[in-house]
Amino acid sequence: MRAYEDWVIEAESKGKKLSEVILEDQMEELEQTEQTLFERMNNNLKVMRGSVEAGLSGKRRSVSGLVGGDAAKVEERRKKGNNLVGMEISGAIAKALAVAEVNACMGKIVAAPTAGSCGVLPAVLLTVEEVCQSSERDIILALFTAAGLGMVLTERASVSGAEGGCQAEIGSAAAMAAAAAVELAGGSPRQTADAAAIAMKSMLGLVCDPVGGLVEVPCVKRNATGATIALAAAEMALSGVKSAIPIDEVIDTMGRVGKQMPCALKETAQGGLAVTPTGRRIQADFL
Amino acid sequence: MAKSNVFDLLGPIMVGPSSSHTAGAVRLGGMARKILGEEPVEGTIFLHGSFAKTGKGHGTDLALLAGLLGMLPDDERIPDAWKIAEERGLSVKYEVIDLGEVHPNTVKFDLKGKNGVHLQVIGSSIGGGTIVIGKINEYEVDIRGDYPTLVVLHQDLPGVVAQVTLLLATAQINIASMRVAREKKGAQALMILETDQTIDKAVLELLRKLPKIEQAMAIEPL
Numbered sequence: 001m002r003a004y005e006d007w008v009i010e011a012e013s014k015g016k017k018l019s020e021v022i023l024e025d026q027m028e029e030l031e032q033t034e035q036t037l038f039e040r041m042n043n044n045l046k047v048m049r050g051s052v053e054a055g056l057s058g059k060r061r062s063v064s065g066l067v068g069g070d071a072a073k074v075e076e077r078r079k080k081g082n083n084l085v086g087m088e089i090s091g092a093i094a095k096a097l098a099v100a101e102v103n104a105c106m107g108k109i110v111a112a113p114t115a116g117s118c119g120v121l122p123a124v125l126l127t128v129e130e131v132c133q134s135s136e137r138d139i140i141l142a143l144f145t146a147a148g149l150g151m152v153l154t155e156r157a158s159v160s161g162a163e164g165g166c167q168a169e170i171g172s173a174a175a176m177a178a179a180a181a182v183e184l185a186g187g188s189p190r191q192t193a194d195a196a197a198i199a200m201k202s203m204l205g206l207v208c209d210p211v212g213g214l215v216e217v218p219c220v221k222r223n224a225t226g227a228t229i230a231l232a233a234a235e236m237a238l239s240g241v242k243s244a245i246p247i248d249e250v251i252d253t254m255g256r257v258g259k260q261m262p263c264a265l266k267e268t269a270q271g272g273l274a275v276t277p278t279g280r281r282i283q284a285d286f287l
Numbered sequence: 288m289a290k291s292n293v294f295d296l297l298g299p300i301m302v303g304p305s306s307s308h309t310a311g312a313v314r315l316g317g318m319a320r321k322i323l324g325e326e327p328v329e330g331t332i333f334l335h336g337s338f339a340k341t342g343k344g345h346g347t348d349l350a351l352l353a354g355l356l357g358m359l360p361d362d363e364r365i366p367d368a369w370k371i372a373e374e375r376g377l378s379v380k381y382e383v384i385d386l387g388e389v390h391p392n393t394v395k396f397d398l399k400g401k402n403g404v405h406l407q408v409i410g411s412s413i414g415g416g417t418i419v420i421g422k423i424n425e426y427e428v429d430i431r432g433d434y435p436t437l438v439v440l441h442q443d444l445p446g447v448v449a450q451v452t453l454l455l456a457t458a459q460i461n462i463a464s465m466r467v468a469r470e471k472k473g474a475q476a477l478m479i480l481e482t483d484q485t486i487d488k489a490v491l492e493l494l495r496k497l498p499k500i501e502q503a504m505a506i507e508p509l
Contacts, residue, residue: 026293040294047300062304064344103303106346106366113296114415115306121297143297150296159296160414176296213341215304269341286344 003248004152004193011189018179018189019141022148041140041147044110048099048122051109055098060105064286067216068105071098085228088127092231093224096123100223104216113150113159113172116215119223120173121146121180124230128184142184146176149196149247156248157255161208162267164258170219170226171203171254175247177230178237187238197243197250199233204250204257207265209272212283218273299416301360307392308338308345311412313365314509315394316354318420318432319408321506325400327355327377333384336391338412348381351394355379360416389421404502418509426468426477432509434463434481439494440502443469443476447499451478454493460484475501 011021027034054060058072074094077083083090099119103109112121121143129139150159150172158164159172178195187195203226211217237243243250264271273279301310320327338347346366353368356375364371372379386393390411399405409422420430423438430436437455441447448467455462461483469476486505494503 022293030292037293041297044294044297044300062344063346106302106304106309106349108300108361108363109303110298110300111306111310111415115301115303115309118303144293147293147296151291151293154291154296162414212344213337214344216344 002152002155004149004196004251005246005248007148008189008193017141017145018148018183018192019144022144023141025148026144038140041143042136045136045140045143047108047110048112049126051099051102051107051118052095052122052126054107055100055102056094058101060101060107062101062104062214062216063106064212064214064216064282066214066282067220068101070220071095071101088131089228089231091130092123092127092227095126096120096224096227097220099123100220104214104220112146113153113176114161114169116161116219117169117173117223117226119220120170120226120230121177123223123227124177124181124234125184127227127231128181132185134184138184142180145183145192146180149176149179152248153251153254156251158258164254165261165266166206166208166222167203167254168258169208170222171200171206173223174203174226174230174233175200177227178233181230181234182237185234185238187234191237193247194241194243195233195237197245197247198236198241199230200247200250200254201243201245202229202233204254207261207272208267209265209274210267210269211274211279212286213267213269213274217279217282295415299360301416302363302365305345306416307412307414308342308347309350309365310360310416311392311418312338312347312350312394313354313358313360313362314416314418314432315410315412316351316396317357317359318354318410318418318430318506318509319396319398320355320357322408322420322423322438322504323398323400323404323406324504325402325404327398328401329399330355330377330379331397332379332381333386333395333397334381335384335386335389335393335395338392338394339383352379355396355398393421423477425470428466428477428479430479430506432506434483434508435485436506436508437478437480437482437486437494438504438506439478439480439500441476441478442499442501443473444499447476448478450497451480451494451500454490454497455480455482458490460486460490
Protein backbone atom coordinates (compact mmCIF):
# COMPACT_ATOMS: atom_id res chain seq x y z
CA MET A 1 0.00 0.00 0.00
CA ARG A 2 1.25 3.46 -0.86
CA ALA A 3 2.31 5.85 1.90
CA TYR A 4 2.65 9.59 1.36
CA GLU A 5 5.57 9.51 3.80
CA ASP A 6 7.59 7.34 1.38
CA TRP A 7 7.31 10.04 -1.27
CA VAL A 8 8.26 12.77 1.21
CA ILE A 9 11.41 10.84 2.20
CA GLU A 10 12.30 10.15 -1.44
CA ALA A 11 11.82 13.79 -2.40
CA GLU A 12 13.88 14.98 0.59
CA SER A 13 16.74 12.57 -0.11
CA LYS A 14 16.88 13.47 -3.81
CA GLY A 15 16.42 17.18 -3.18
CA LYS A 16 13.40 17.21 -5.45
CA LYS A 17 9.89 18.57 -5.31
CA LEU A 18 7.25 16.07 -4.24
CA SER A 19 5.54 16.47 -7.61
CA GLU A 20 8.74 15.47 -9.44
CA VAL A 21 8.87 12.20 -7.50
CA ILE A 22 5.22 11.49 -8.32
CA LEU A 23 5.80 12.40 -11.95
CA GLU A 24 8.67 9.87 -12.16
CA ASP A 25 6.51 7.22 -10.50
CA GLN A 26 3.73 7.82 -13.01
CA MET A 27 6.03 7.84 -16.05
CA GLU A 28 6.99 4.33 -15.07
CA GLU A 29 3.49 3.23 -14.08
CA LEU A 30 1.73 4.55 -17.20
CA GLU A 31 4.69 4.01 -19.53
CA GLN A 32 4.38 7.55 -20.84
CA THR A 33 6.88 10.35 -21.33
CA GLU A 34 7.11 13.37 -19.08
CA GLN A 35 5.87 15.51 -21.94
CA THR A 36 2.76 13.37 -22.48
CA LEU A 37 1.89 13.42 -18.79
CA PHE A 38 2.43 17.18 -18.70
CA GLU A 39 0.15 17.68 -21.66
CA ARG A 40 -2.57 15.52 -20.13
CA MET A 41 -2.36 17.43 -16.85
CA ASN A 42 -2.30 20.73 -18.72
CA ASN A 43 -5.62 19.74 -20.30
CA ASN A 44 -7.06 19.36 -16.82
CA LEU A 45 -5.73 22.80 -15.85
CA LYS A 46 -7.25 24.40 -18.95
CA VAL A 47 -10.66 22.94 -18.18
CA MET A 48 -10.33 24.08 -14.55
CA ARG A 49 -9.62 27.65 -15.68
CA GLY A 50 -12.58 27.46 -18.04
CA SER A 51 -14.98 26.36 -15.34
CA VAL A 52 -13.84 29.12 -12.96
CA GLU A 53 -14.50 31.67 -15.67
CA ALA A 54 -17.86 30.20 -16.66
CA GLY A 55 -19.00 30.01 -13.04
CA LEU A 56 -18.02 33.57 -12.15
CA SER A 57 -20.22 34.90 -14.95
CA GLY A 58 -23.12 33.47 -12.93
CA LYS A 59 -25.50 32.93 -15.81
CA ARG A 60 -26.46 29.31 -15.28
CA ARG A 61 -28.99 27.70 -12.96
CA SER A 62 -29.22 24.04 -11.97
CA VAL A 63 -32.16 21.88 -13.06
CA SER A 64 -33.71 22.22 -9.59
CA GLY A 65 -33.16 25.98 -9.57
CA LEU A 66 -31.41 25.81 -6.18
CA VAL A 67 -27.91 26.50 -7.47
CA GLY A 68 -26.41 29.32 -9.51
CA GLY A 69 -25.39 32.94 -9.18
CA ASP A 70 -23.73 32.81 -5.74
CA ALA A 71 -20.16 32.86 -7.07
CA ALA A 72 -21.01 36.01 -9.00
CA LYS A 73 -22.38 37.66 -5.81
CA VAL A 74 -19.15 37.02 -3.89
CA GLU A 75 -17.03 38.13 -6.84
CA GLU A 76 -19.00 41.35 -7.25
CA ARG A 77 -18.59 42.35 -3.61
CA ARG A 78 -14.92 41.42 -3.80
CA LYS A 79 -14.34 43.53 -6.88
CA LYS A 80 -15.72 46.55 -5.04
CA GLY A 81 -12.91 46.01 -2.55
CA ASN A 82 -15.58 45.43 0.04
CA ASN A 83 -14.71 42.20 1.78
CA LEU A 84 -14.15 40.87 5.24
CA VAL A 85 -11.48 38.23 4.67
CA GLY A 86 -9.09 39.83 2.17
CA MET A 87 -8.86 39.53 -1.59
CA GLU A 88 -7.21 36.11 -1.54
CA ILE A 89 -9.68 34.24 0.66
CA SER A 90 -12.70 35.95 -0.88
CA GLY A 91 -11.28 35.10 -4.31
CA ALA A 92 -10.87 31.45 -3.38
CA ILE A 93 -14.45 31.36 -2.08
CA ALA A 94 -15.78 32.86 -5.31
CA LYS A 95 -13.76 30.48 -7.50
CA ALA A 96 -14.74 27.37 -5.54
CA LEU A 97 -18.41 28.32 -5.71
CA ALA A 98 -17.99 29.05 -9.41
CA VAL A 99 -16.66 25.61 -10.34
CA ALA A 100 -19.11 23.75 -8.09
CA GLU A 101 -21.99 25.75 -9.59
CA VAL A 102 -20.85 24.93 -13.12
CA ASN A 103 -20.88 21.25 -12.12
CA ALA A 104 -24.38 21.46 -10.63
CA CYS A 105 -25.56 23.24 -13.79
CA MET A 106 -24.31 20.54 -16.17
CA GLY A 107 -21.25 22.47 -17.29
CA LYS A 108 -17.77 21.10 -17.97
CA ILE A 109 -15.46 20.41 -15.00
CA VAL A 110 -12.58 18.17 -13.95
CA ALA A 111 -13.46 15.70 -11.20
CA ALA A 112 -10.91 16.55 -8.47
CA PRO A 113 -11.11 13.99 -7.01
CA THR A 114 -14.89 13.79 -7.60
CA ALA A 115 -17.44 15.91 -9.44
CA GLY A 116 -19.05 16.94 -6.14
CA SER A 117 -15.75 18.28 -4.82
CA CYS A 118 -14.45 19.72 -8.09
CA GLY A 119 -14.25 23.35 -6.90
CA VAL A 120 -11.71 23.12 -4.07
CA LEU A 121 -8.48 22.40 -5.94
CA PRO A 122 -8.86 24.90 -8.82
CA ALA A 123 -9.95 27.62 -6.38
CA VAL A 124 -6.94 27.11 -4.12
CA LEU A 125 -4.33 26.73 -6.87
CA LEU A 126 -5.52 29.69 -8.92
CA THR A 127 -5.55 31.79 -5.74
CA VAL A 128 -1.96 30.83 -4.92
CA GLU A 129 -1.07 31.56 -8.54
CA GLU A 130 -2.31 35.14 -8.09
CA VAL A 131 -0.42 35.60 -4.83
CA CYS A 132 2.88 34.00 -5.91
CA GLN A 133 2.80 34.81 -9.65
CA SER A 134 3.48 31.12 -10.28
CA SER A 135 4.57 29.75 -13.64
CA GLU A 136 2.29 27.49 -15.64
CA ARG A 137 4.80 24.65 -15.25
CA ASP A 138 4.78 24.93 -11.46
CA ILE A 139 0.98 24.92 -11.34
CA ILE A 140 0.88 21.75 -13.45
CA LEU A 141 3.50 20.19 -11.15
CA ALA A 142 1.41 21.11 -8.11
CA LEU A 143 -1.50 19.22 -9.70
CA PHE A 144 0.70 16.10 -9.69
CA THR A 145 1.30 16.59 -5.96
CA ALA A 146 -2.45 16.88 -5.39
CA ALA A 147 -3.15 13.79 -7.50
CA GLY A 148 -0.36 11.83 -5.79
CA LEU A 149 -1.91 12.47 -2.40
CA GLY A 150 -5.27 11.54 -3.93
CA MET A 151 -3.86 8.15 -4.94
CA VAL A 152 -2.86 7.50 -1.34
CA LEU A 153 -6.30 8.62 -0.17
CA THR A 154 -7.99 6.21 -2.60
CA GLU A 155 -5.81 3.29 -1.65
CA ARG A 156 -5.76 3.75 2.14
CA ALA A 157 -9.26 5.20 2.56
CA SER A 158 -11.72 6.40 -0.08
CA VAL A 159 -12.64 9.47 -2.10
CA SER A 160 -16.27 8.46 -2.51
CA GLY A 161 -19.07 10.05 -0.49
CA ALA A 162 -21.06 6.81 -0.67
CA GLU A 163 -18.19 4.98 1.02
CA GLY A 164 -16.74 7.58 3.37
CA GLY A 165 -19.08 10.56 3.64
CA CYS A 166 -18.21 14.13 2.71
CA GLN A 167 -14.88 13.92 4.57
CA ALA A 168 -13.84 11.53 1.77
CA GLU A 169 -14.85 14.00 -0.96
CA ILE A 170 -14.47 17.63 0.18
CA GLY A 171 -12.07 16.46 2.92
CA SER A 172 -9.84 14.72 0.38
CA ALA A 173 -10.08 17.66 -2.01
CA ALA A 174 -9.04 20.06 0.79
CA ALA A 175 -6.07 17.88 1.77
CA MET A 176 -4.98 17.59 -1.88
CA ALA A 177 -5.36 21.35 -2.38
CA ALA A 178 -3.44 22.13 0.83
CA ALA A 179 -0.49 19.96 -0.23
CA ALA A 180 -0.47 21.45 -3.72
CA ALA A 181 -0.74 25.01 -2.38
CA VAL A 182 2.28 24.51 -0.12
CA GLU A 183 4.41 23.22 -2.98
CA LEU A 184 3.30 26.03 -5.28
CA ALA A 185 4.09 28.61 -2.59
CA GLY A 186 7.61 27.21 -2.26
CA GLY A 187 7.19 24.96 0.78
CA SER A 188 9.12 21.74 1.36
CA PRO A 189 7.86 18.19 0.71
CA ARG A 190 7.54 17.74 4.49
CA GLN A 191 5.39 20.86 4.69
CA THR A 192 3.03 19.53 2.00
CA ALA A 193 2.44 16.50 4.24
CA ASP A 194 1.77 18.70 7.28
CA ALA A 195 -0.65 20.89 5.35
CA ALA A 196 -2.52 17.87 3.99
CA ALA A 197 -2.75 16.34 7.47
CA ILE A 198 -4.00 19.56 9.05
CA ALA A 199 -6.65 20.02 6.33
CA MET A 200 -7.83 16.40 6.52
CA LYS A 201 -8.01 16.51 10.32
CA SER A 202 -10.27 19.55 10.08
CA MET A 203 -12.70 17.62 7.89
CA LEU A 204 -12.88 14.31 9.77
CA GLY A 205 -16.41 13.12 10.41
CA LEU A 206 -18.13 15.35 7.87
CA VAL A 207 -21.21 13.53 6.59
CA CYS A 208 -22.58 13.30 3.04
CA ASP A 209 -26.21 14.41 3.30
CA PRO A 210 -27.31 15.88 -0.04
CA VAL A 211 -30.84 17.26 -0.12
CA GLY A 212 -32.87 15.24 -2.59
CA GLY A 213 -29.72 13.23 -3.36
CA LEU A 214 -28.53 16.04 -5.63
CA VAL A 215 -25.00 17.45 -5.84
CA GLU A 216 -26.28 20.87 -4.80
CA VAL A 217 -27.18 21.43 -1.13
CA PRO A 218 -24.89 21.51 0.86
CA CYS A 219 -22.21 20.37 -1.63
CA VAL A 220 -21.66 23.62 -3.55
CA LYS A 221 -20.98 25.78 -0.48
CA ARG A 222 -18.84 23.10 1.14
CA ASN A 223 -16.49 23.46 -1.82
CA ALA A 224 -15.97 27.09 -0.78
CA THR A 225 -15.43 26.34 2.92
CA GLY A 226 -13.21 23.39 1.97
CA ALA A 227 -11.02 25.76 -0.06
CA THR A 228 -10.63 28.12 2.92
CA ILE A 229 -9.66 25.22 5.20
CA ALA A 230 -7.05 24.16 2.64
CA LEU A 231 -5.59 27.67 2.56
CA ALA A 232 -5.56 27.92 6.37
CA ALA A 233 -3.77 24.55 6.58
CA ALA A 234 -1.24 25.64 3.94
CA GLU A 235 -0.60 28.92 5.78
CA MET A 236 0.12 27.02 9.00
CA ALA A 237 2.41 24.47 7.35
CA LEU A 238 4.34 27.16 5.47
CA SER A 239 4.92 28.91 8.80
CA GLY A 240 6.48 25.76 10.18
CA VAL A 241 3.46 24.47 12.10
CA LYS A 242 3.57 20.67 12.17
CA SER A 243 0.78 18.13 12.34
CA ALA A 244 1.10 16.04 15.49
CA ILE A 245 -0.47 13.07 13.70
CA PRO A 246 1.33 12.15 10.44
CA ILE A 247 -0.57 12.30 7.14
CA ASP A 248 -0.84 8.55 6.49
CA GLU A 249 -2.28 7.94 9.95
CA VAL A 250 -4.76 10.76 9.40
CA ILE A 251 -5.79 9.19 6.09
CA ASP A 252 -6.24 5.79 7.76
CA THR A 253 -8.37 7.53 10.38
CA MET A 254 -10.55 9.08 7.68
CA GLY A 255 -11.05 5.61 6.16
CA ARG A 256 -11.95 4.13 9.54
CA VAL A 257 -14.35 6.95 10.44
CA GLY A 258 -15.97 6.49 7.04
CA LYS A 259 -16.61 2.82 7.73
CA GLN A 260 -18.05 3.65 11.17
CA MET A 261 -20.39 6.24 9.68
CA PRO A 262 -23.98 4.99 9.33
CA CYS A 263 -25.33 4.50 5.80
CA ALA A 264 -27.92 7.22 6.34
CA LEU A 265 -25.04 9.72 6.32
CA LYS A 266 -23.29 8.42 3.21
CA GLU A 267 -24.89 9.88 0.09
CA THR A 268 -28.24 8.13 0.56
CA ALA A 269 -30.17 11.33 1.35
CA GLN A 270 -31.66 9.52 4.36
CA GLY A 271 -30.00 11.58 7.09
CA GLY A 272 -28.41 14.89 7.96
CA LEU A 273 -29.64 17.99 6.14
CA ALA A 274 -31.54 15.85 3.64
CA VAL A 275 -34.18 14.91 6.24
CA THR A 276 -34.72 18.37 7.75
CA PRO A 277 -38.26 19.74 7.21
CA THR A 278 -36.89 22.15 4.61
CA GLY A 279 -34.73 19.50 2.97
CA ARG A 280 -37.76 17.23 2.63
CA ARG A 281 -39.87 20.06 1.28
CA ILE A 282 -37.26 20.88 -1.37
CA GLN A 283 -37.16 17.23 -2.36
CA ALA A 284 -40.95 16.99 -2.54
CA ASP A 285 -41.24 20.17 -4.61
CA PHE A 286 -38.68 19.04 -7.08
CA LEU A 287 -39.04 15.29 -7.42
CA MET B 288 -7.93 -1.78 -4.04
CA ALA B 289 -6.56 -1.60 -7.57
CA LYS B 290 -3.60 0.69 -8.18
CA SER B 291 -4.76 4.11 -9.26
CA ASN B 292 -2.97 6.71 -11.35
CA VAL B 293 -2.91 10.51 -11.24
CA PHE B 294 -5.58 10.81 -13.92
CA ASP B 295 -8.03 8.70 -11.93
CA LEU B 296 -7.76 11.35 -9.23
CA LEU B 297 -7.78 14.42 -11.46
CA GLY B 298 -10.34 13.55 -14.05
CA PRO B 299 -12.38 12.64 -15.88
CA ILE B 300 -13.08 15.90 -17.65
CA MET B 301 -16.84 15.74 -17.72
CA VAL B 302 -20.11 17.60 -17.75
CA GLY B 303 -21.56 17.62 -14.21
CA PRO B 304 -23.04 17.07 -11.80
CA SER B 305 -22.25 13.42 -11.00
CA SER B 306 -19.64 10.96 -12.25
CA SER B 307 -21.97 8.00 -11.74
CA HIS B 308 -25.31 9.60 -12.64
CA THR B 309 -24.09 11.85 -15.47
CA ALA B 310 -20.70 10.79 -16.90
CA GLY B 311 -21.42 7.07 -16.36
CA ALA B 312 -24.87 7.51 -17.87
CA VAL B 313 -23.41 9.07 -21.04
CA ARG B 314 -21.06 6.09 -21.35
CA LEU B 315 -23.94 3.63 -20.86
CA GLY B 316 -25.86 5.30 -23.69
CA GLY B 317 -22.72 5.24 -25.83
CA MET B 318 -22.18 1.56 -25.15
CA ALA B 319 -25.81 0.74 -26.02
CA ARG B 320 -25.35 2.66 -29.29
CA LYS B 321 -22.21 0.68 -30.11
CA ILE B 322 -23.95 -2.62 -29.34
CA LEU B 323 -26.87 -1.65 -31.56
CA GLY B 324 -24.28 -1.01 -34.25
CA GLU B 325 -26.32 1.52 -36.20
CA GLU B 326 -28.02 4.89 -35.77
CA PRO B 327 -30.84 4.45 -33.23
CA VAL B 328 -34.20 5.87 -34.37
CA GLU B 329 -36.55 4.78 -31.62
CA GLY B 330 -36.12 3.71 -28.04
CA THR B 331 -37.47 3.31 -24.55
CA ILE B 332 -35.18 4.06 -21.62
CA PHE B 333 -36.17 2.22 -18.43
CA LEU B 334 -34.70 3.78 -15.27
CA HIS B 335 -34.10 1.62 -12.21
CA GLY B 336 -33.32 2.46 -8.57
CA SER B 337 -31.29 5.60 -7.95
CA PHE B 338 -31.38 6.42 -11.68
CA ALA B 339 -35.17 6.63 -11.39
CA LYS B 340 -35.18 8.44 -8.02
CA THR B 341 -32.52 11.12 -8.46
CA GLY B 342 -31.93 10.90 -12.18
CA LYS B 343 -33.82 14.04 -13.08
CA GLY B 344 -31.70 16.30 -10.87
CA HIS B 345 -28.49 14.71 -12.11
CA GLY B 346 -29.47 15.02 -15.75
CA THR B 347 -29.31 11.22 -16.05
CA ASP B 348 -32.13 11.23 -18.60
CA LEU B 349 -30.28 13.75 -20.78
CA ALA B 350 -26.96 11.96 -20.26
CA LEU B 351 -28.30 8.56 -21.36
CA LEU B 352 -29.86 10.14 -24.44
CA ALA B 353 -26.64 12.07 -25.21
CA GLY B 354 -24.76 8.77 -25.13
CA LEU B 355 -27.26 7.21 -27.53
CA LEU B 356 -26.55 10.15 -29.86
CA GLY B 357 -22.83 9.33 -29.70
CA MET B 358 -21.72 12.13 -27.39
CA LEU B 359 -18.88 11.67 -24.89
CA PRO B 360 -19.03 12.61 -21.16
CA ASP B 361 -17.27 15.97 -21.72
CA ASP B 362 -19.60 17.12 -24.51
CA GLU B 363 -21.12 20.46 -23.55
CA ARG B 364 -24.15 19.75 -25.73
CA ILE B 365 -25.35 17.10 -23.24
CA PRO B 366 -27.93 19.51 -21.68
CA ASP B 367 -29.38 19.98 -25.21
CA ALA B 368 -29.70 16.25 -25.89
CA TRP B 369 -33.50 16.37 -26.34
CA LYS B 370 -33.30 19.05 -29.00
CA ILE B 371 -30.46 17.26 -30.79
CA ALA B 372 -32.33 13.95 -30.65
CA GLU B 373 -35.32 15.60 -32.28
CA GLU B 374 -33.16 17.08 -35.03
CA ARG B 375 -31.52 13.72 -35.67
CA GLY B 376 -34.82 11.84 -35.75
CA LEU B 377 -34.36 9.80 -32.57
CA SER B 378 -37.55 9.47 -30.56
CA VAL B 379 -37.29 8.13 -27.01
CA LYS B 380 -39.59 7.72 -24.08
CA TYR B 381 -38.71 7.12 -20.45
CA GLU B 382 -40.21 4.68 -17.99
CA VAL B 383 -39.49 3.66 -14.42
CA ILE B 384 -38.77 -0.03 -13.91
CA ASP B 385 -37.85 -2.40 -11.08
CA LEU B 386 -35.16 -4.73 -12.39
CA GLY B 387 -34.78 -6.53 -9.06
CA GLU B 388 -31.42 -7.28 -7.50
CA VAL B 389 -29.19 -5.15 -9.70
CA HIS B 390 -26.92 -2.16 -8.98
CA PRO B 391 -28.97 0.92 -7.94
CA ASN B 392 -27.69 2.86 -10.96
CA THR B 393 -29.06 0.62 -13.67
CA VAL B 394 -30.78 1.32 -16.98
CA LYS B 395 -32.45 -0.84 -19.60
CA PHE B 396 -32.54 0.30 -23.20
CA ASP B 397 -35.00 -1.03 -25.76
CA LEU B 398 -33.64 0.25 -29.06
CA LYS B 399 -34.51 0.16 -32.74
CA GLY B 400 -31.92 1.08 -35.33
CA LYS B 401 -32.42 2.69 -38.74
CA ASN B 402 -31.81 -0.59 -40.56
CA GLY B 403 -34.22 -2.51 -38.38
CA VAL B 404 -31.95 -3.97 -35.70
CA HIS B 405 -33.97 -4.24 -32.49
CA LEU B 406 -32.38 -5.15 -29.19
CA GLN B 407 -32.37 -4.67 -25.46
CA VAL B 408 -29.37 -3.74 -23.36
CA ILE B 409 -29.08 -3.52 -19.57
CA GLY B 410 -26.14 -1.72 -17.97
CA SER B 411 -25.04 -0.20 -14.66
CA SER B 412 -22.92 2.78 -13.65
CA ILE B 413 -20.83 1.35 -10.85
CA GLY B 414 -18.95 4.42 -9.61
CA GLY B 415 -16.59 7.14 -10.79
CA GLY B 416 -17.98 6.91 -14.32
CA THR B 417 -17.11 3.22 -14.72
CA ILE B 418 -19.83 1.13 -16.33
CA VAL B 419 -20.66 -2.48 -17.01
CA ILE B 420 -23.11 -3.94 -19.52
CA GLY B 421 -24.85 -6.87 -17.80
CA LYS B 422 -27.36 -8.09 -20.33
CA ILE B 423 -27.95 -8.06 -24.10
CA ASN B 424 -31.41 -9.36 -24.99
CA GLU B 425 -31.83 -12.42 -22.78
CA TYR B 426 -28.12 -13.09 -22.38
CA GLU B 427 -26.11 -12.34 -19.26
CA VAL B 428 -22.89 -10.58 -20.29
CA ASP B 429 -20.10 -8.63 -18.60
CA ILE B 430 -18.81 -5.95 -20.95
CA ARG B 431 -16.79 -3.07 -19.46
CA GLY B 432 -15.43 -1.47 -22.58
CA ASP B 433 -11.79 -2.14 -21.69
CA TYR B 434 -11.09 -4.14 -24.87
CA PRO B 435 -12.42 -4.23 -28.42
CA THR B 436 -15.35 -6.61 -28.03
CA LEU B 437 -17.09 -8.80 -30.57
CA VAL B 438 -20.66 -9.86 -29.85
CA VAL B 439 -22.06 -12.59 -32.12
CA LEU B 440 -25.59 -13.98 -32.08
CA HIS B 441 -25.60 -17.36 -33.81
CA GLN B 442 -27.20 -20.76 -33.96
CA ASP B 443 -25.98 -23.35 -31.49
CA LEU B 444 -24.45 -25.82 -33.94
CA PRO B 445 -21.07 -27.61 -34.15
CA GLY B 446 -18.36 -25.62 -35.92
CA VAL B 447 -19.91 -22.17 -35.64
CA VAL B 448 -17.48 -21.04 -32.95
CA ALA B 449 -14.54 -22.52 -34.86
CA GLN B 450 -15.32 -20.61 -38.06
CA VAL B 451 -15.44 -17.34 -36.13
CA THR B 452 -12.13 -17.93 -34.35
CA LEU B 453 -10.54 -19.10 -37.61
CA LEU B 454 -11.60 -15.90 -39.33
CA LEU B 455 -10.14 -13.83 -36.47
CA ALA B 456 -6.91 -15.84 -36.59
CA THR B 457 -6.63 -15.21 -40.33
CA ALA B 458 -7.12 -11.49 -39.71
CA GLN B 459 -4.33 -11.59 -37.09
CA ILE B 460 -6.72 -10.68 -34.29
CA ASN B 461 -5.78 -12.20 -30.95
CA ILE B 462 -8.53 -13.27 -28.53
CA ALA B 463 -8.02 -12.05 -24.94
CA SER B 464 -11.13 -13.70 -23.48
CA MET B 465 -14.13 -15.59 -24.80
CA ARG B 466 -17.55 -16.66 -23.53
CA VAL B 467 -20.26 -18.70 -25.21
CA ALA B 468 -23.82 -19.04 -23.88
CA ARG B 469 -27.04 -20.42 -25.33
CA GLU B 470 -30.75 -20.34 -24.67
CA LYS B 471 -31.03 -24.11 -25.08
CA LYS B 472 -29.35 -26.85 -27.10
CA GLY B 473 -29.56 -26.14 -30.82
CA ALA B 474 -31.30 -22.77 -30.36
CA GLN B 475 -29.90 -19.23 -30.44
CA ALA B 476 -26.52 -18.71 -28.81
CA LEU B 477 -24.30 -15.76 -27.98
CA MET B 478 -20.54 -15.48 -28.28
CA ILE B 479 -18.59 -12.64 -26.66
CA LEU B 480 -14.93 -12.20 -27.49
CA GLU B 481 -12.56 -9.57 -26.15
CA THR B 482 -9.65 -8.99 -28.48
CA ASP B 483 -6.27 -7.26 -28.42
CA GLN B 484 -6.69 -5.75 -31.88
CA THR B 485 -9.51 -3.66 -33.28
CA ILE B 486 -12.07 -5.58 -35.32
CA ASP B 487 -12.37 -3.53 -38.48
CA LYS B 488 -15.37 -3.19 -40.78
CA ALA B 489 -14.07 -5.63 -43.39
CA VAL B 490 -13.61 -8.42 -40.84
CA LEU B 491 -17.05 -7.71 -39.42
CA GLU B 492 -18.63 -7.92 -42.89
CA LEU B 493 -16.94 -11.28 -43.50
CA LEU B 494 -18.15 -12.52 -40.11
CA ARG B 495 -21.71 -11.54 -40.93
CA LYS B 496 -21.55 -13.58 -44.15
CA LEU B 497 -20.57 -16.77 -42.33
CA PRO B 498 -23.33 -19.40 -42.19
CA LYS B 499 -25.48 -19.65 -39.04
CA ILE B 500 -24.46 -16.17 -37.88
CA GLU B 501 -27.52 -14.05 -37.16
CA GLN B 502 -25.88 -10.86 -35.98
CA ALA B 503 -22.36 -9.64 -35.29
CA MET B 504 -21.42 -6.40 -33.51
CA ALA B 505 -17.98 -4.96 -32.95
CA ILE B 506 -17.75 -2.66 -29.93
CA GLU B 507 -14.73 -0.42 -29.63
CA PRO B 508 -13.34 0.17 -26.16
CA LEU B 509 -14.72 3.22 -24.33
